[in-house]
Structure formats: C-alpha cells, structure tokens
Amino acid sequence: MSTTKFFFLLSIICLGFSSTAQTARIRGIVLNENKQPLENVNITFDGFNTQSNENGFYDVKVPANQKVTVVFTHVSLKKITVVFMLEANEQKEFNPIMNSQAEQMGEVVVVTGNRSVVQGIVNLEPEMIRKIPGANAGVENILKSLPGVNSNNELSTQYAVRGGNYDENLVYVNEIEVYRPFLIRSGQQEGLSFTNTDLVHNVDFSAGGFQAKYGDKLSSVLDITYRKPTTFGASLEASFLGGSIAVDAVSKDKKWSAVTGLRYRNNSLLVNSQETQTNFTPTFADIQTNINYQASAKWQWSFLGNISQNKYQYRPLSRVSNFGTLDSPMALTVFYEGQEKDKYDTYFGAIKSVFNVSDNFTLKFIGSIFHTLEQEYFDILAQYRLGEVDTNIGSETLGDVSFTRGIGSQLSHARNDLDALIVNTEIKGFQDWKNSQIEWGVKYTRESIRDRIIEWEVIDSAGFALNPPILNLPKNDQPYTPYTGQLVPYQDIRATNFNSINRFSGYGQWSLKSNLGTNEVWYNAGIRMHNWEVSGASSLGKSQFTISPRAQFAIKPNWKQDVVFRISGGLYHQPPFYRELRDGDGIVQPNTKAQQSFHIVLGNDYSFKLWDRPFKLLSEVYYKSITDANIYTIDNVRIRYAANNNAVAYAQGVDVRLNGEFVPGTESWISFGYLKTEENSNDRGFIARPTDQRLKFAMLFQDYMPNIPSVKLYLNLVYNTGLPGGSPSYADPYLYQNRLNDYRRVDVGFSKVFIDNTTKKRSSGLFKDCKELALGLEIFNLFNNQNAITNTWVRDVYSKNQYAIPNYMTTRVFNVKLTAKL
Numbered sequence: 092m093s094t095t096k097f098f099f100l101l102s103i104i105c106l107g108f109s110s111t112a113q114t115a116r117i118r119g120i121v122l123n124e125n126k127q128p129l130e131n132v133n134i135t136f137d138g139f140n141t142q143s144n145e146n147g148f149y150d151v152k153v154p155a156n157q158k159v160t161v162v163f164t165h166v167s168l169k170k171i172t173v174v175f176m177l178e179a180n181e182q183k184e185f186n187p188i189m190n191s192q193a194e195q196m197g198e199v200v201v202v203t204g205n206r207s208v209v210q211g212i213v214n215l216e217p218e219m220i221r222k223i224p225g226a227n228a229g230v231e232n233i234l235k236s237l238p239g240v241n242s243n244n245e246l247s248t249q250y251a252v253r254g255g256n257y258d259e260n261l262v263y264v265n266e267i268e269v270y271r272p273f274l275i276r277s278g279q280q281e282g283l284s285f286t287n288t289d290l291v292h293n294v295d296f297s298a299g300g301f302q303a304k305y306g307d308k309l310s311s312v313l314d315i316t317y318r319k320p321t322t323f324g325a326s327l328e329a330s331f332l333g334g335s336i337a338v339d340a341v342s343k344d345k346k347w348s349a350v351t352g353l354r355y356r357n358n359s360l361l362v363n364s365q366e367t368q369t370n371f372t373p374t375f376a377d378i379q380t381n382i383n384y385q386a387s388a389k390w391q392w393s394f395l396g397n398i399s400q401n402k403y404q405y406r407p408l409s410r411v412s413n414f415g416t417l418d419s420p421m422a423l424t425v426f427y428e429g430q431e432k433d434k435y436d437t438y439f440g441a442i443k444s445v446f447n448v449s450d451n452f453t454l455k456f457i458g459s460i461f462h463t464l465e466q467e468y469f470d471i472l473a474q475y476r477l478g479e480v481d482t483n484i485g486s487e488t489l490g491d492v493s494f495t496r497g498i499g500s501q502l503s504h505a506r507n508d509l510d511a512l513i514v515n516t517e518i519k520g521f522q523d524w525k526n527s528q529i530e531w532g533v534k535y536t537r538e539s540i541r542d543r544i545i546e547w548e549v550i551d552s553a554g555f556a557l558n559p560p561i562l563n564l565p566k567n568d569q570p571y572t573p574y575t576g577q578l579v580p581y582q583d584i585r586a587t588n589f590n591s592i593n594r595f596s597g598y599g600q601w602s603l604k605s606n607l608g609t610n611e612v613w614y615n616a617g618i619r620m621h622n623w624e625v626s627g628a629s630s631l632g633k634s635q636f637t638i639s640p641r642a643q644f645a646i647k648p649n650w651k652q653d654v655v656f657r658i659s660g661g662l663y664h665q666p667p668f669y670r671e672l673r674d675g676d677g678i679v680q681p682n683t684k685a686q687q688s689f690h691i692v693l694g695n696d697y698s699f700k701l702w703d704r705p706f707k708l709l710s711e712v713y714y715k716s717i718t719d720a721n722i723y724t725i726d727n728v729r730i731r732y733a734a735n736n737n738a739v740a741y742a743q744g745v746d747v748r749l750n751g752e753f754v755p756g757t758e759s760w761i762s763f764g765y766l767k768t769e770e771n772s773n774d775r776g777f778i779a780r781p782t783d784q785r786l787k788f789a790m791l792f793q794d795y796m797p798n799i800p801s802v803k804l805y806l807n808l809v810y811n812t813g814l815p816g817g818s819p820s821y822a823d824p825y826l827y828q829n830r831l832n833d834y835r836r837v838d839v840g841f842s843k844v845f846i847d848n849t850t851k852k853r854s855s856g857l858f859k860d861c862k863e864l865a866l867g868l869e870i871f872n873l874f875n876n877q878n879a880i881t882n883t884w885v886r887d888v889y890s891k892n893q894y895a896i897p898n899y900m901t902t903r904v905f906n907v908k909l910t911a912k913l
Contacts, residue, residue, distance in 0.1 A: 282375025
C-alpha cells in the first residue's frame with residue numbers, strides 16, 4: 092500500500108464516519124369498510140407525505156431498525172396510526188381498512204423482523220414510560236415492573252437485575268455509555284436519572300445473554316435512543332414534585348434538528364412523608380440537548396450534552412419509630428442536631444459522526460467526556476431513647492414509653508470529595524456481507540479519579556463509649572469495670588486516592604438470518620476483549636486482559652402457532668470500575684480482577700390472540716456461574732466492596748411475563764420472577780447475596796372509561812420478598828442472615844385528557860395551540876404500606892442486646908400533574 096493511500100485510509104478511520112440508517116419498504120392497498128380501494132389517502136411519517144393512487148395502492152420507504160409512526164388520513168374517514176419497526180431491506184405488506192365510525196383508542200403496533208424477540212430484548216413504549224405513575228417516574232420506573240428487575244427503594248432510579256447489583260448494568264443513550272454519580276448513598280439524594288423521558292424515541296432492555304457489541308458488565312443493557320424531530324414542537328409537565336420543558340426545533344432546510352429538555356425536581360413531598368422530621372431543601376436540575384446535523388445524504392453529525400446539579404441539604408429534627416410485637420411493643424425516639432450538605436455537579440458531552448460509505452458498509456465514530464464534582468459533608472448527632480410502650484387500655488399513658496431500656500447517642504461525620512474525569516473514543520463498523528452482517532468496534536477509555544474520604548462514627552450507650560468489635564481492644568465492661576484501653580471511633584475510614592485507569596476494548600460479531608428446513612433461524616456469534624491497567628495507587632497495578640466469547644441462536648418453527656425459541660449466553664467479564672477497586676477501608680486495590688460469569692439463557696416467546704386481541708407470553712430460564720466474585724455490602728444504595736476476588740457465586744431463576752391488550756387499545760402486563768443467588772467466600776459455605784430477591788410479582792395496567800375514554804387509569808403494582816440485609820455494617824454476613832420485610836407498593840394515576848389527536852374540536856383561547864392537554868392525580872403507595880430499606884441498630888447497655896429498628900420508606904403521598912404538548 093502506498094503512503095498516500097495509507098494516510099487516506101487512516102484519516103477516514105480517525106474521522107470516524109458512520110452510516111445513516113438502513114431502509115425498509117411498506118406497501119399495500121388502503122381499503123374502506125366495504126373492502127373497496129381508497130384513493131387520495133394521505134400517508135405521512137417523519138415529515139414525509141404521499142397519497143394512495145386511484146387503485147388505493149401506496150409504496151413508501153422507511154428507516155429500518157427503529158420505530159416509525161405512519162399515519163393514514165382521509166377527509167371523510169377516521170385516521171389510522173400504525174407504528175412499524177422493520178429490519179433493513181425488509182418489505183412489509185400492510186392493507187389498512189379505514190372506518191367512518193369507530194374511534195381508534197390506541198396505536199396499532201406492527202413490529203416485524205423479530206429483532207427484539209430473537210435477541211431477547213424487551214422494547215418499551217416511550218408514551219407508556221411518560222404516563223405510568225411512580226415516585227421516580229421514568230424509564231427505570233417501568234423497568235422495575237419487569238421480571239428479574241428488582242428494587243426496594245422507590246426514591247432511587249437504581250435497579251438490580253437477576254442477582255447482580257446496581258453497578259452491573261450498562262446504560263447507553265444514542266450508543267454512548269452514560270454514568271451516574273459516585274458518592275450517592277441514599278435514594279433521596281439521587282434526584283434525576285440521566286435519561287430525560289421527554290426526549291426518548293426508543294427504549295430496548297436486555298436482562299442477560301446480550302450480544303458482544305454491548306459492553307463489559309455482568310447483568311443487563313439499557314439501550315436508549317433520543318428522537319430526531321421533523322417539525323417544531325414543545326411539551327410541558329408540572330407537578331408538586333417539579334416540572335420539565337422539552338422543545339423540538341428544526342431548521343428550514345431540515346438539515347439541523349434538536350431536542351432540548353430542562354428539568355427541575357424537589358423530593359420534599361416524598362421525604363417529608365417518612366418517619367424522620369426534617370428541614371429539607373433539595374434542588375435537582377438539569378438541561379440536556381441532542382443536536383443533529385445532516386451534512387449530506389451519507390454524512391451525519393450529532394451532539395449529546397447534559398449539565399446536572401444536585402444540591403442536597405438535609406437537617407433532621409426528630410424521629411419516632413414503633414416496632415416489636417403485639418405482646419411486647421417498643422418505641423425508639425431520636426432527637427437530632429447538625430446537618431448534611433451534599434452537592435453533585437456533572438457535565439457530559441458527546442459527539443457522534445455518521446458516514447454511509449456504501450449501501451452495505453457503515454463506519455461510526457463516538458467521542459465523549461464525563462466530568463463529575465461531588466462533595467458529601469455531614470455532622471449529625473443523634474440522641475436516642477429506647478423503651479417499652481404502655482399497652483394497658485384505659486391508662487393515661489397508653490401508647491407512651493413507660494419504661495426506658497436504653498439511652499445513647501451517635502455522632503456521624505464525613506468530609507468526602509471526589510473529582511472524576513472519564514474520556515471515551517470509539518470507532519464502530521457495520522458490514523452487510525452476503526446474507527449476514529458483521530459488526531466490530533474498538534474503544535479507548537481514560538478514567539482519572541481524585542478521591543478523599545474522611546468518614547467516622549462515634550457511638551455511646553448510657554454515656555459509655557463503644558469500641559468497634561472488629562478491633563483487638565480490651566473489653567469495655569463499664570460501668571462495672573473501669574476501662575483503661577484506647578478509645579477509638581466505632582467506624583473510621585480515611586483514604587486519599589489519585590488514580591488513573593487506561594482501558595482498551597474491542598469486539599467483533601457475526602449475525603445471520605437463514606432457514607433450517609421450513610423453519611426460520613437466526614445465528615449470532617461474537618467476542619469481546621478488554622485490557623486495563625490502574626496507576627497512581629500505593630502499588631502499581633499490573634496490566635490485565637479478558638476475552639469474552641458470546642453467542643445466540645433462535646428458531647421459529649413452521650407451526651400454526653407463532654412461537655420463537657432461543658438460547659444465548661457465553662463468558663461475561665466485568666473489569667472493575669473505580670468503586671469496585673476501593674476496599675472497605677477506602678484504599679484502592681489496583682490488582683483487583685474482573686469478575687467472570689458463565690451465563691446461559693433459555694427463552695420462549697409465544698404470540699397469540701385472546702378476546703380477538705394480541706397477547707404475548709415471554710418466559711426465560713437462566714443460570715450464572717460467577718468466579719473471582721468481588722463481594723460487597725449494600726447500605727441503602729451505597730455499595731462497599733471487599734476488592735479481593737476471594738469468592739465464587741451463582742444466580743439462577745425463572746422470569747415470566749404476559750403482556751397484551753387486556754383493555755382494547757392499551758398495553759398492560761403481568762410479571763413473575765423467581766431468583767436464587769448465593770456466594771461462597773473463602774470456602775466458608777454458600778450464603779445469600781445482598782440481592783437475593785427470591786420472589787417478584789408486578790403488574791402494569793392501563794385502562795379507560797368506555798363511555799368517557801378521555802378518563803384514563805394507570806396502575807403500577809410491585810411485590811418483592813424481603814432482601815437479606817439490615818445487619819450492622821461492620822457485621823460478618825455469615826453471622827447475620829436477617830431479611831427485611833417484604834416490599835409491597837401500589838402507585839396509581841388518574842388522568843383526564845382534554846385535548847389529544849382524537850379530539851374533534853380544537854380548543855380556543857389559552858389552549859388553542861395545544862395538541863395534547865391532560866390533568867392527572869397520582870397516589871403513591873396507595874395502601875400506605877410500610878416498606879423498610881435498612882435497619883438502624885440500637886444497643887442496650889444493660890442487656891447487651893441490639894435492636895433492629897426498620898428505616899421505613901415513603902408513606903401515602905398525593906400528587907397533581909399537568910401535561911401539555913404544542
């Protein structure tokens with residue numbers, strides 16, 4: 092190869108051109124109620140417009156591998172809205188029948204090509220995501236209604252999948268990996284998820300057995316695509332929890348387009364419903380934009396940016412908790428002094444360049460920067476009184492504490508600061524080769540972390556300081572025996588870490604759709620590689636390397652029933668991120684290994700008709716065998732790792748979901764999951780992992796009043812059996828295998844739609860330009876269930892007992908929400 096050709100090829104790769112979307116074709120004949128062809132029917136999608144000819148025939152090209160909304164309208168007939176998602180080069184015949192009477196309550200969804208079914212991917216409707224109620228509404232709120240996805244914290248956007256923890260889930264927006272803050276320790280500090288649901292076009296989710304093109308995590312992939320607007324539009328949402336504004340903008344020549352969203356949230360309404368009385372002034376806000384530029388028919392550019400600021404100012408005042416049994420009720424009264432001031436500022440920017448080299452060859456370049464500045468400062472003194480409750484009916488002190496069993500105090504202090512900068516550059520390629528597709532990619536990541544941890548806790552009971560049980564100190568038996576030993580904090584973590592991590596990763600995979608006899612089959616095989624090295628620690632980390640082969644196979648038998656069977660799995664690795672490198676003392680262990688999981692998933696999708704409406708039954712059986720496991724503890728949402736890879740673990744379970752139109756024109760589902768996950772550390776035997784959520788049941792239901800279809804109902808129900816936890820943070824998990832109580836929660840929303848696409852008359856005055864307008868009432872925790880996230884442990888100096896007092900989550904809360912679209 093000549094020098095000129097070499098530099099020309101190198102410059103193309105460095106520019107990272109990438110392709111525009113592939114296309115598919117939809118054609119057919121539009122018919123009336125008498126099955127006669129209709130001419131002059133308008134067919135529109137994404138700004139494109141055409142008409143059926145005199146024979147009712149139409150033929151349009153649409154983007155492939157993404158949802159496209161096609162609208163059929165006629166001057167004298169009711170319109171039809173259809174959502175298609177087709178594979179590249181696929182041809183779909185669709186013959187709509189237009190009616191003069193029936194109102195269509197929802198969209199007809201035509202998803203063909205079986206891409207999601209074959210890959211074991213769940214596709215979520217953006218409109219459903221925006222409407223379903225939840226204390227933290229959004230994509231994660233819907234995920235928690237799926238089998239295998241668990242969370243016992245309605246204030247958190249984090250979730251655990253099939254026995255994994257919160258750090259084992261990949262999240263992509265427009266193929267760009269996104270991150271969350273590092274120092275978050277409780278759900279009420281999180282505020283806003285990165286994903287802005289007002290900007291979302293498509294959401295795909297895989298709970299395991301995913302392809303090699305996705306990253307190096309053990310549990311799941313959430314793949315989100317933001318929309319590219321074709322016309323101007325705006326949306327508004329306002330409620331007691333905050334508000335949001337989203338704007339779609341398009342240039343006159345259609346080359347530029349942008350979606351921009353601004354959000355504000357205040358969790359005071361929810362947090363003030365908890366047992367602890369506080370002065371609480373949190374502010375969570377962000378601005379996010381996705382800008383697209385169509386440079387030519389083959390070349391696109393896009394920019395994704397986000398600026399987020401979370402300010403969490405927390406001043407607890409008092410708390411009263413009742414616990415125990417009917418025969419022996421007890422109460423804990425706590426008075427607080429001090430406050431907590433936390434701040435999390437994040438800045439994110441990414442550029443994606445797209446070039447279609449030919450009809451069959453695609454290249455992509457993605458570059459991104461993530462910067463987070465975080466501080467966690469608090470000094471809180473808690474003085475408690477533990478006592479027995481008077482249960483004598485008729486007593487003047489009924490319900491009050493009649494006998495004090497213990498008094499004490501706890502002083503907690505932290506001065507934690509973190510500054511993290513993560514830079515990514517990535518090149519991807521896609522090639523159609525004969526009847527198959529080849530995909531590949533290479534990526535470089537640079538992570539720079541500056542972290543200071545100063546965190547300690549002092550505890551006394553009845554005025555006598557308690558020493559930590561994990562240190563070899565003389566026994567403190569005050570007041571009976573004088574204590575002359577050293578007094579130390581009950582917990583004390585101090586560390587300063589300046590670290591850099593360089594990562595090189597890549598993948599290659601091959602996919603094929605073919606036939607096996609009269610049956611349709613799909614093949615996918617791929618491999619990932621990852622190399623990384625940690626520097627800046629007290630000891631230099633060694634270079635480490637992993638290789639992860641993965642495969643999928645699916646078959647659709649030539650049966651009368653619409654059934655697809657699939658098997659997927661392989662070897663999955665999770666090279667440690669910064670938090671996983673940090674041990675219980677806050678010190679980075681640079682040679683921490685990647686956790687390794689052999690994962691196999693058997694799945695089945697069965698589509699059928701019930702009550703003449705579409706339904707689907709999805710079921711999966713999975714097993715994970717994990718080696719070099721990095722064991723951890725969870726306190727609320729904060730994870731602390733041992734960073735020693737001295738354990739093995741496994742996870743096994745069954746997930747079942749039935750979804751369909753239980754009510755005509757609306758999608759709902761019922762989920763059930765069984766999970767068992769255990770770990771064995773240093774050959775001490777298998778015990779439950781912190782995410783061992785045995786049983787899961789969830790229901791997501793949409794309905795409307797038949798005689799008043801503008802009145803909608805949305806129901807979100809979740810039941811999870813209790814998680815292991817609630818033990819003291821210093822405790823040996825082999826000695827404490829307590830479980831929290833079951834998690835039960837129902838959120839319900841009622842909405843009155845004043846304006847939408849079925850409204851016959853346009854409003855005048857203030858709302859004359861509205862395309863949609865609705866007012867809703869939401870009731871969170873409808874049945875006011877008491878759900879605990881952790882336990883507070885109180886010590887009785889006299890009996891030497893420790894009492895577990897549940898830390899309850901939010902109670903019943905009412906919220907009013909107004910939504911509008913222009």
